[in-house]
Amino acid sequence: MATIKDVAKAAGVSVATVSRVVNKSPKASKSAIAAVNAAMKTLAYRPNANARALVNQSTNTIGVMVSDVSDPFFGALIKAVDNVARSHNKHLLIGNGYHDAKVEREAIELLINNRCDSLVIHSKGLSDQELIQFAKEVPGLVLINRHIPEIAERCIALDNQQGAYNATQHLLTKGHQHIGYINSYQDIDDAHHRQAGYLQALTEQDLSLNLDYIVAGQPTDEGGEVAMTELLARKLPITAVVCYNDYVAAGALAALEKQHIAVPNDISLMGFDNGLIAKYLHPKLTTMHYPIQTMAEQAAELSLALAKGNNSAIHGKVFEAILVERLSVAKRV
Template sequence: MATIKDVAKLAEVSVATVSRVINKSPKASKAAITAVTQAMKTLGYRPNANARALVSQSTNTIGVLVGDVSDPFFGAMIKSIDNIARQHNKHLLIGNGYHNADSERDVIELLINSRCDTLIIHSKSLSNDELIAYAQEVPGMVLINRLIPEIADRCIALDNHRGSYLATELLIKHGHQHIGYICSNHDIEDTTQRKQGYLDALQAHQLTAPQSYIEYGTPDEDGGEVAMTNLLAKNQPITAIAAYNDYMAAGCLSVLEGNGLTVPNQMSLIGFDDGLIAKYLHPKLTTVRYPIQIMAEQATQLAFQLATAAKQPILDTTQPDSSITHMFVPTLVKRLSVMTPQ
């Protein structure tokens, strides 16, 4: 494998000159650029990204931590981040945390060690204190889908409680009094907030739900199937279901149809997220929109602003961007899976 010394020898210049050409220094002459570029091509030499980062104190990569890249929710998030990154001639370095503290920590450490000065972090398992410490170390770090009061100006979050409240209230306004809830079994704040939104909406309308109206499963189609099967087995007088997300709702729909119960004639069903699957189910799923695309775009823009300000603290006199929304509010998407009980 060719080295920088080999390139310098073939181009008949010094190693320092090769370094200047690689790092696009204005001190590099046109003749040197031509000679070095040709030598690198001839030798098949690729500059070491880490070595270049030592000179520039940065890389052209944005570090992104997601729960699981195979989840369409995170696919949409990554796509939006990449759209903004490309406008800044940056590329993404992505790691999966799987909602596990050790995995999330390992990914963040890798991203920092890879000299990503801009980080978009979706962490659900690390403590507030640990994330605050990382934020202090990396000025261009922004949290998405999480709000930590001490660094609220570097968080882009969704009011999950409000979304679940709206979903449950819609069912109540359609005349449903016995409403079940299909809940995620992941021990994260989204789970707690969405379940509480369901309970608070019932309470606000003088309704109650016994614990037997709530079932748990993994936040995917399989989990929805398991939870719905268990709920049906208990023979509850439920006429409507609010689900933790659209994928669990899809699993519910499959079980209901398999047991001869039609949606919405015999059971109303509402999801959460408004993922791609929602409008392709039959019937089309009424749900709560999670605006992850615009949230991811704003998180990326904010991260760039913070990273730039950190590099030029003396020259930067701009005020925080007031156009950045830090707490988003979910909205209802009414389709065909909810109706008044017959």
């Protein structure tokens, strides 16, 4: 494999000149550029990315950390960031955090050590203070789906409480008063805020808050099926259920079908996220649209602007989930 010294010898220039050409320095002459490029082509020389990063003090990458790349929700997030990255001639370096503080910390440090000066971070495990410290270290760090007041201008978040409130309110307007809630068992702000929104909507209608109507499980279709089965076993007069996300709703739907309970005629079902699965369930799922693509695009643009020192171009933002009516909710007669 050819080295930079081989290129310099073949081009008849110094190693420093080759380095200037590789890093597109304006100090390189036209004749040197032509000679070095010809030598690199002849020798099939590829500049070392890490070496170039040392000269430029950055890489041509945007770092992204999500919980789990296998989750379609995070796949949509990554795809949106990648679209922005490509429009700026950059590539992605991706890490998984799994909502675990230790793993998230290691993933972020790895991205920083790989000289990603733009970072889009989805963190649920790390404390506010630790993320604030990371933000001080990396000017181009932006948080997505997390709002920290001290660095609010670098947060692209969703109002999860308002979203769950609106979901529950929609069922209330349809005449439902005995409304169950299937939450995620995860100790993260999304789960806490969505349950708070559900309870807020009931409280405003002066409905009694019976915690037997709430069950928590894994935020997956399997978890939703187990949770719905548990909820039905409590023999409550439930006419509608709000679910933590669409996959939980899919599992809940499966549990109801197994017990020959019709949706929405017997029990109405409400999802959250408006993922791809929502419109392919039967019946099609009424849900709250989580604008993750738009949020991820804005987070990526903000990260790139901040990395360039442009602190006034874009600001943080809190988005709202929007009701998407389909066929899984019916009016209570």
